[in-house]
Amino acid sequence: MLLSLAGYLQVQAPGHQPQAQLAMALCLKQVFAKDKTFRPRKRFEPGTQRFELYKKAQASLKSGLDLRSVVRLPPGENIDDWIAVHVVDFFNRINLIYGTMAERCSETSCPVMAGGPRYEYRWQDERQYRRPAKLSAPRYMALLMDWIEGLINDEEVFPTRVGVPFPKNFQQVCTKILTRLFRVFVHVYIHHFDSILSMGAEAHVNTCYKHFYYFIREFSLVDQRELEPLREMTERICH
Numbered sequence: 001m002l003l004s005l006a007g008y009l010q011v012q013a014p015g016h017q018p019q020a021q022l023a024m025a026l027c028l029k030q031v032f033a034k035d036k037t038f039r040p041r042k043r044f045e046p047g048t049q050r051f052e053l054y055k056k057a058q059a060s061l062k063s064g065l066d067l068r069s070v071v072r073l074p075p076g077e078n079i080d081d082w083i084a085v086h087v088v089d090f091f092n093r094i095n096l097i098y099g100t101m102a103e104r105c106s107e108t109s110c111p112v113m114a115g116g117p118r119y120e121y122r123w124q125d126e127r128q129y130r131r132p133a134k135l136s137a138p139r140y141m142a143l144l145m146d147w148i149e150g151l152i153n154d155e156e157v158f159p160t161r162v163g164v165p166f167p168k169n170f171q172q173v174c175t176k177i178l179t180r181l182f183r184v185f186v187h188v189y190i191h192h193f194d195s196i197l198s199m200g201a202e203a204h205v206n207t208c209y210k211h212f213y214y215f216i217r218e219f220s221l222v223d224q225r226e227l228e229p230l231r232e233m234t235e236r237i238c239h
Contacts, residue, residue: 067207071215079219080166084158086215087174091148093208094181098141098188101195105187110137115186115229137187144180151177171221178212179222185209186229206237213238 073082098105113121113135122132123140125147135143152158157173159166167173188196188205196202213234216222227234 067211067214068218070211071218080170083171083174083219083221084166087177088152088158090178090181090212090215091145091152094184094212095145097201097205097208098145098184100199100201101188101192102138102141104192104195105137105141107136107138110187110191113137113140113183113187114191115183116190119186119229121183121187137191141184141187144184148177148181175221178216179226182212182216182222182226185212189230189233210238 071086073079113123114137115121120134121140123129123135123143124132125143129143151173155161155164157167157170189209196205213227
């Protein structure tokens, strides 16, 4: 019998977590063993301030520091730079997590992009879907990843040249990106948690989720109502 997220929360002993590094290795092994390659969509150029910020963030993350501390803005750093670095990093990591189970998320198994029976997510953009459209989960995910990739590679939205300022609506754009990325977590946890467990990847996915959650809460980047589908789980693992 497949173990649901709710069942996992009930049987998981308090404080019990497999080694995150081992789980991450298993998770990545699943990715690269497939015919499809889920590669990071954007990297930071060495020598730039954002690359140095990225290295600082990764070093803090790997040092074992409390994740609540890791997400805080370092003294003297620009908040938009800090947010930009994390948005790109979260995009790469969440894209990779979804990629590990993409073969199990099909038009048949997931005909609607949803988070259980209470939450359904519709897609809207400025091109093909000008009105909210009911789509399958894999179609929604494909459009989402392409949409985010287009934004983070747009120099007018995520400038990489020294001295070029971020647009005035930059944080609003990031709020929309992060809100939609949170929906990936919702779908994966609620509809594909058995796949996470079967790959031994729950520690890695949980760590990524906690990092993401503490970050969006630190800077109030996602509306509290959007977090409701995973509220019970969040209360258990983000205490």
